[in-house]
Amino acid sequence: MxxxxxxxxxxxxxxxxxxxxxxxxxVYDLVQIASNDVxxxxxxxxxxxxxxxxxxxxxxxxxxxxxxxxxxxxxVVAGAILVSVPxxxxxxxxxxxxxxxxxxxxxxxxxxxxxxxxxxxWALNGESGMLNSGLRALGLIDTNIQWLASxxxxxxMEIAIGIxxxxxxxxxxxxxxxxxxxxxxxxxxxxxxxxxxxxxxxITLPLLRPFLNIAIVLNTIYVFNSFxxxxxxxQGGPANSTDILVTHLYKLGFxxxxxxxxxxxSLVMFALLLFFTIVYVRLAMREERAHQGA
Amino acid sequence: xxTIWQKxxxxxxxxxxxxxxxxxxTVRVTVAEYSSKTGPxxxxxxxxxxxxxxxxxxxxEVVPWDNLLQKLTTDIAGGSNADLSIIGTxxxxxxxxxxxxxxxxxxxxxxxxxxxxxxxxxxxIMDGKTYGLPIAASARAMYYNKSLFEKAGVSxxxxxxxxxxxxxxxxxxxxxxVYGFGLQGKEIETDVYFYxxxxxxxxxxxxxxxxxxxxxxxxxxxxxxxKALIDEGATEPGVTSYNREDVQNLFKQGKIGMMMTAPFLxxxxxxxxxxxxxxxxxxxxxxxxxxxxxxxTDSIILFENSQNKAEAWKFLDFLFSTEWRVKFTVNEGFxxxxxxxxxxxxxxxxxxxxxxxxxxxxxRFAPVIAGWExxxxxxxxxxxSIYLGQGEVEATLKAAAAEANTVLGK
Amino acid sequence: xxxxxxxxxxxxxxxAPLVVxxxxxxxxxxxxxIKPQTEVLSPHWWPHEPRWRNFIDMWAATNxxxxxxxxxxxxxxxxxxxxxxxxxxxxxxxxxxxRGREAYRQFLLITQMLSxxxxxxxxxxxxxxxxxxxxxxxxxxVYMAFNIAFTVWMLxxxxxTVPKDLEEAAWIEGASRFQTLVKVFLPLVTxxxxxxxxxxxxxxxxxxxxxxxxxxxxxxxxxxIQVFSLVAGRYTVEWHHxxxxxxxxxxxxxxxxxxxxxxxxxxxALGAVK
Numbered sequence: 001m002x003x004x005x006x007x008x009x010x011x012x013x014x015x016x017x018x019x020x021x022x023x024x025x026x027v028y029d030l031v032q033i034a035s036n037d038v039x040x041x042x043x044x045x046x047x048x049x050x051x052x053x054x055x056x057x058x059x060x061x062x063x064x065x066x067x068x069x070x071x072x073x074x075x076v077v078a079g080a081i082l083v084s085v086p087x088x089x090x091x092x093x094x095x096x097x098x099x100x101x102x103x104x105x106x107x108x109x110x111x112x113x114x115x116x117x118x119x120x121x122w123a124l125n126g127e128s129g130m131l132n133s134g135l136r137a138l139g140l141i142d143t144n145i146q147w148l149a150s151x152x153x154x155x156x157m158e159i160a161i162g163i164x165x166x167x168x169x170x171x172x173x174x175x176x177x178x179x180x181x182x183x184x185x186x187x188x189x190x191x192x193x194x195x196x197x198x199x200x201x202x203i204t205l206p207l208l209r210p211f212l213n214i215a216i217v218l219n220t221i222y223v224f225n226s227f228x229x230x231x232x233x234x235q236g237g238p239a240n241s242t243d244i245l246v247t248h249l250y251k252l253g254f255x256x257x258x259x260x261x262x263x264x265x266s267l268v269m270f271a272l273l274l275f276f277t278i279v280y281v282r283l284a285m286r287e288e289r290a291h292q293g294a
Numbered sequence: 295x296x297t298i299w300q301k302x303x304x305x306x307x308x309x310x311x312x313x314x315x316x317x318x319x320t321v322r323v324t325v326a327e328y329s330s331k332t333g334p335x336x337x338x339x340x341x342x343x344x345x346x347x348x349x350x351x352x353x354x355e356v357v358p359w360d361n362l363l364q365k366l367t368t369d370i371a372g373g374s375n376a377d378l379s380i381i382g383t384x385x386x387x388x389x390x391x392x393x394x395x396x397x398x399x400x401x402x403x404x405x406x407x408x409x410x411x412x413x414x415x416x417x418x419i420m421d422g423k424t425y426g427l428p429i430a431a432s433a434r435a436m437y438y439n440k441s442l443f444e445k446a447g448v449s450x451x452x453x454x455x456x457x458x459x460x461x462x463x464x465x466x467x468x469x470x471x472v473y474g475f476g477l478q479g480k481e482i483e484t485d486v487y488f489y490x491x492x493x494x495x496x497x498x499x500x501x502x503x504x505x506x507x508x509x510x511x512x513x514x515x516x517x518x519x520x521k522a523l524i525d526e527g528a529t530e531p532g533v534t535s536y537n538r539e540d541v542q543n544l545f546k547q548g549k550i551g552m553m554m555t556a557p558f559l560x561x562x563x564x565x566x567x568x569x570x571x572x573x574x575x576x577x578x579x580x581x582x583x584x585x586x587x588x589x590x591t592d593s594i595i596l597f598e599n600s601q602n603k604a605e606a607w608k609f610l611d612f613l614f615s616t617e618w619r620v621k622f623t624v625n626e627g628f629x630x631x632x633x634x635x636x637x638x639x640x641x642x643x644x645x646x647x648x649x650x651x652x653x654x655x656x657x658r659f660a661p662v663i664a665g666w667e668x669x670x671x672x673x674x675x676x677x678x679s680i681y682l683g684q685g686e687v688e689a690t691l692k693a694a695a696a697e698a699n700t701v702l703g704k
Numbered sequence: 705x706x707x708x709x710x711x712x713x714x715x716x717x718x719x720a721p722l723v724v725x726x727x728x729x730x731x732x733x734x735x736x737x738i739k740p741q742t743e744v745l746s747p748h749w750w751p752h753e754p755r756w757r758n759f760i761d762m763w764a765a766t767n768x769x770x771x772x773x774x775x776x777x778x779x780x781x782x783x784x785x786x787x788x789x790x791x792x793x794x795x796x797x798x799x800x801x802x803r804g805r806e807a808y809r810q811f812l813l814i815t816q817m818l819s820x821x822x823x824x825x826x827x828x829x830x831x832x833x834x835x836x837x838x839x840x841x842x843x844x845x846v847y848m849a850f851n852i853a854f855t856v857w858m859l860x861x862x863x864x865t866v867p868k869d870l871e872e873a874a875w876i877e878g879a880s881r882f883q884t885l886v887k888v889f890l891p892l893v894t895x896x897x898x899x900x901x902x903x904x905x906x907x908x909x910x911x912x913x914x915x916x917x918x919x920x921x922x923x924x925x926x927x928x929i930q931v932f933s934l935v936a937g938r939y940t941v942e943w944h945h946x947x948x949x950x951x952x953x954x955x956x957x958x959x960x961x962x963x964x965x966x967x968x969x970x971x972x973a974l975g976a977v978k
Contacts, residue, residue, distance in 0.1 A: 004803070011796035012808060014789045015852050022849040023815045026826025030818075039392050041370040083722070090719060095712035101719055103961045107726050110957035112910035112928040115950045118935055119729040122736070122943070126532045127471065127544055130732050133747035144471075146532025149479075150682055154535075164725055169903070176899055180865040214861060218854075221816050228912065235481060238534035238678035239685075254364040256668040257388065259371075266818065273817040281810075327933060329940055330765060333922060355920045358933040368824065368917050372832035539941065543745050562940045566741055 033263040040257030052264040061240050062248060062265070066272075068155075069224065069244040075159045076223045080166035081215060087167065088174035089204070102175075109168035117232035120161055124148055124233070151241035154234050158242065161229055166222075170215050177211030178204070213284045217277055224273055245269050320351040321606045322376035324366070326359045326592065328430065329558075331625040343612050350605045363667075370394055377600040378610070380429055383417045383593045384660035384667070390420050391664060396598040397423040401607045409614060414631040417659045418593045426593025427614060428631045429622075432556040433650050433657050434490065434588045436578070440571040442472060442551045451552075451575035455494060455519060458552065458578045462528035465551035475523055476541040476553035479533035479681050484674040486588050487538075490554050490577050491516035493586030493658060499669075500661045506698035508673060508691050512580075517680050517687045524681055534678050546570065556590075558627030560646045574649045589657030591631070629654075665701040672697045730951070737762075737948035744943045755944070762948040767922055771930035776956070778840055778926055779908040782847035786855045786904050787897060789848075794859030795885065799868075809860075812853040820850075824917050831918055838920035846918070847908040854907075855900050862896035898964050909957060927953045 034052055037045040056062050091102050108116065123130045124147040132144045148154045181204065189199045227246045230236060236243035236251065243251075245265060253262030325336055333356045340352045355376060357365050363385065369375040381389065389395040402424060407415070410428065418426035438451045446465045452458040462474025478487040489499065497512025507513060523529050530536060530544060542559055544550045546567040554577055563570050579585045594613075596606055612618065619635040622628075629650055630636035641647050660666055676694035679685035736744060737758055739751040762768065797805055827846065828837075836842035870892065874884045890897075912928045919925055925933070931953060934946045 005800070008796035008800035008802040008805070011792040011800075012856075015793040015856050016808070016811075018789060018849040019812060019815050019852045019856075022827065022846060023818065023823075025830050026823045027818065029826030029829060030823070040388055041367055041392055041394065043371070043392070087719070087722065090715045093711065093715065095708060095715040097712065097716065099962075101715070101723075103958065104723055104726055105719070106961045107730070107954075107958060109906055110954040110961065111729070111950065112912060112931075112953075114910075114912050114928060114932055115953070116729060119732055119947070119950065123729065123732045125540065126535055127530060127549060128547065128745055128747045130735075130747060130749065131728075133749065137749075144531070146535050148535035149532030150534060167722070172899060172903070176862060176896065179895075180862075210861065214857075217813070218816070218857075221813075225817075225820065237480060237675070238682060239675045251671065254367055255671060256665075257367070259367075266823075270817055274814065277813060277817070330934070330942060330945075353921070356922060356933070358935075361916060365917070368828045372829045372837075374832040374837050547745050558940070566745070566940075568742070 030263050030266055033259055034267050036260065038260040040259060052260040056261055056264050056268070061243065064240070065243045065245050065248040072159065072244050073220055073224045076162035076166055077216060077219045079159065079163035080170045080219060083163065084167050084170035084174055088171045088178055091171065091175060092178040105171055106168045108165050113165060113228040114232060116161070116165055117229045121148070121233045124157065148234055150238060155242045158230055158233055162223060162226065166219055170219060173211050173215045174208065177208050181207045217280060220276060221273055224269070319349055319602065319605060320353060321378065321602050321609055322353045322355065324355045324357055324376040324379035326362050326380045327356045328359065328626045332356060335622055335625055339613060339618055343609055347608065350608065352609060375597050377602055377606045378594055378596055380592050380594050383426060383428070383591045386418060386420065386426055386593060386595070387662055387664050387666070389595065390425050393598055395425045395595045396600065396603065397425055398427070398596060399423055406611070409632045409634065411631055411633055411636065413589065413654055413657065414591050417591055420662065426595040427610060428591040429594045430592040430626065431629045431631045432558070432590055433629060433653055434554050434556055434577065435649050435653055436552055436554050436575045437545060437559060438552045438573050438575060439545070439548060439550070440573055441548065442468065451573060452578050455491060455578045455580060459523060459528065462523060462551060463526060466528050472549055473530040474528045474551045476544055476550040477520060477523065477529040477533045478538050478541050479536055479678060481537035483538055484677060485670045487554065488516060488520065488677050489588060490586065491519055494578060494580030494584050496580060496582055496584045500663065500702070504702060505704045506695040506702060508698055509695035513691055514688055517691060521680055521687060533681050557629060557647055557650050561627040574646045576649065576653055585656050587653040587657050589654065589659050663702060668701050669698045733947045733951045736943055737951050739944055741944060758944050759948050759952065762945040765945055766930060766934060766949050768949060768952070770923060771925050771927045774840060774924060775909060775927040778844045778847065779905050781844045782851065782908040783901050783904045785848040786851040787901055790852060790855040790859050793856045794863050797860040798863035812857055815853045820913050824913055827914070828917050837918060838924055840924055843915060843918050846914055847911060851904045851907055855904055858900045858903065859896060863893060866892050902960065902964055905960065906957060
């Protein structure tokens with residue numbers, strides 16, 4: 001029997017304690033609240049047979065929000081990745097003004113999401129918004145578009161803004177990944193006469209894959225839980241038509257005072273994310289192994 | 295290992311004890327931030343009070359209004375709420391039912407009670423006990439743009455909703471991004487904007503038998519009226535993207551003919567659009583001459599778990615002296631809640647405020663029911679689908695009434 | 705050289721739509737910030753006369769300096785703390801094979817999955833029970849703890865891409881593990897640490913929900929809630945001040961980006977080691 005080396009455990013201990021401290025107690029609290037009858041101030045009134053969960057699944061608004069959250073998450077994450085890969089490739093190549101370009105691409109990140117959303121809401125105002133006034137000046141439209149009046153324009157706009165603010169994070173991850181690919185691989189490929197596209201498919205993409213996986217998993221988690229954009233711009237309205245799970249949860253918990261149901265939503269969201277991540281990580285790892293085998 | 299944890303726990307306890315000790319004689323007050331003048335006003339009040347009452351330390355927490363309810367919820371859940379807090383009087387029921395708010399009757403002298411205008415104190419009284427003092431009050435009236443009226447050839451503000459429809463169409467016909475009636479279709483008080491018409495048609499939010507009045511004929515007529523205004527282009531386009539501030543902004547820009555809102559718009563117009571020619575008129579009457587305005591108060595309450603009730607009361611007594619009331623009400627553009635305050639020249643000589651004050655006898659307040667916010671939310675949602683044309687008026691209102699009845703327990 | 709010029713033109717053309725989209729909100733912010741109050745609501749783009757004084761007025765009216773300082777303190781210490789604590793963990797995970805390594809990785813990921821909005825109720829109770837409400841230190845600690853999972857994750861995936869050859873060479877020369885770590889390994893991964901630090905700093909800089917719940921008095925507000933309190937639920941919003949404040953609040957981060965840019969570029973050199 002080999003004695004186990006305690007060093008790695010000692011090394012991870014501080015981070016474990018910290019991460020656990022802010023998670024475990026609140027989660028315990030959450031489970032308590034979700035499975036109890038609870039008043040609007042979070043004072044428990046006794047176990048209630050999961051009534052909070054049954055109420056939730058009987059609520060058409062909740063079910064609609066689940067579907068919309070899926071759409072929101074997939075659209076924003078996919079959109080951000082589709083834009084970020086080429087952007088990262090460009091920013092990784094050598095051209096004049098690259099440093100400035102990188103700073104510009106990172107800029108949306110410098111503003112808190114809440115403020116970005118407030119500025120966009122201000123700019124998207126139908127009658128006095130600067131977007132309409134800009135589009136009119138360019139002759140692109142002649143009547144004002146009421147961007148936030150209905151979900152058919154508001155939700156796509158929210159998704160677009162979601163993509164825009166997700167790009168900096170995603171691009172940075174990819175840039176980090178691209179920087180770890182040695183240049184001589186491309187040189188060798190060029191000598192063998194591989195086209196740019198072939199180089200991308202055969203060298204860049206496989207080596208970028210772990211970073212792609214990180215980007216997908218982390219972005220999915222963040223976007224799924226992202227609150228400010230939709231809250232500030234439409235508060236999930238009109239008539240709940242842009243509600244996603246977090247905004248629904250916020251209304252339940254802090255508007256209507258159903259803390260029990262709100263906590264139940266939170267746990268359902270947690271379960272959904274957990275399910276997604278497990279499935280994704282499994283698939284991604286299988287694929288990675290398959291690649292290594294090939 | 296155990297000892298370490300015990301030490302940590304002890305440290306925590308002693309820390310908590312320390313803060314508790316420090317808080318003897320300290321009165322913490324949570325206040326809503328109504329405007330950029332709110333913070334400085336309370337800072338000034340704090341200084342003046344502490345100078346006059348050495349030994350009592352006042353601490354203010356100025357909270358953005360939109361987050362006030364959330365903050366109070368977490369505070370109370372965590373047991374670290376302040377001693378006093380401003381709340382929307384419509385939330386008071388929940389606070390009283392959960393035993394969070396303390397009755398003030400043992401402190402209130404007849405003289406103190408006599409300072410208030412009854413209309414505004416009544417909503418804070420429940421089961422014969424006073425749980426809050428009205429600190430901010432407003433009512434609603436109709437603002438109209440005189441220049442647009444002139445251009446459209448209308449000389450008088452409309453007295454009935456039929457006249458309003460007519461006038462609104464005439465103003466919208468002027469074109470050039472000008473619209474007759476500013477209709478709010480988003481966020482807080484979307485439902486209230488609808489009640490103006492509903493009350494005029496003789497409807498009630500909660501009927502005598504305790505059920506929702508949303509499926510009454512009055513509600514249906516009012517919704518049809520608003521829908522017709524939207525369809526005929528008499529309102530600004532895309533009403534569901536305009537909250538109260540957005541509609542007010544349109545009014546300040548001179549882009550809409552009429553809108554209902556609170557007295558504070560007058561002050562904003564003076565600062566931001568001083569050239570605007572506007573007037574204030576009562577909310578139009580319905581076919582049977584019914585009229586109604588929305589009265590709303592915010593109350594300051596004392597928490598049941600406060601350790602410094604006597605000191606807190608002392609501060610309330612100070613805050614509700616005429617001098618400090620006048621300062622607050624003028625700053626924020628609210629209505630005076632006290633008799634002596636109302637006699638101040640600031641209010642007596644203000645033509646706009648006179649209109650508001652004259653409407654008070656017809657003022658209705660949010661009904662005193664638990665779950666009021668939920669009903670407001672459901673009503674607003676129903677209205678939004680009607681305004682968007684996604685739901686047929688009667689069916690949508692009936693469904694909303696059924697949901698409201700569930701909340702009401704009927 | 706002309707080849708690079710051609711490439712540059714193509715690169716900028718491709719980036720152009722994104723650049724426009726990125727600058728649009730900044731343009732809105734900046735132009736609204738310099739408008740006189742009476743013109744703020746008009747949709748025309750350029751004000752009749754730019755009102756630079758707005759920035760000075762805003763600074764005083766919004767208690768900006770204090771909030772800026774609070775944000776700098778909170779973000780800096782949260783970042784430093786998170787990085788210092790994460791490096792050993794990430795090092796352990798990328799350089800040791802030990803039981804529970806994969807499980808720990810997954811635990812870290814799971815901690816990221818809870819929606820902060822409701823977590824905040826439980827968190828608030830814990831902080832309140834220690835009497836640490838309205839304490840900037842407590843907020844710093846919470847930010848640090850919340851970011852740990854992320855920093856460990858990022859660092860260990862960057863660390864894993866660093867080849868072991870150099871460290872092994874150092875061992876052979878008789879250097880201890882600790883010496884190797886400090887002298888060989890850390891210099892190699894500085895870019896990765898810098899990048900991760902940026903992430904953490906920005907998360908802390910922009911964090912909103914926790915600060916809003918845990919901080920009480922204006923004197924302890926961080927920038928996002930200070931700016932937000934100018935907008936949320938007031939009966940009237942001084943948009944020119946709000947926009948000026950937002951604009952100024954982004955400057956420190958923009959400067960940080962520009963400065964740390966070099967590290968990002970040096971990250972490229974990392975690949976050369978392999």
